[in-house]
Amino acid sequence: MERWVKTLRDELLDRTLIWNEAHLRHALQAYEQHYNQHRTHRSLAAAAPLRARLQPLGPDRIGRLAVLRRDRLGGVLHEYRHAA
Structure with missing residues (x-):
């Protein structure tokens, strides 16, 4: 709980x-x-708790990768996702 409160203060309240x-x-x-849905967590191998873990992209898809923010x-929090 202390870690969550520190994260909340660092990323939002401060x-x-x-x-x-x-x-x-x-x-x-x-x-x-x-x-819970977008922020990556180190202990979950960079996945979010309520989101399925994404599969790594192959080298053929990295060249044409589009990301939406x-x-x-x-603007305090930013969420990123792959564009279709």
């Missing part, structure tokens, strides 16, 4: 000005979704 309780709840909900919480 970079965000929280206006009120409603804003805090919204930010925490968005961060929780980001943490989605900003969350006004």
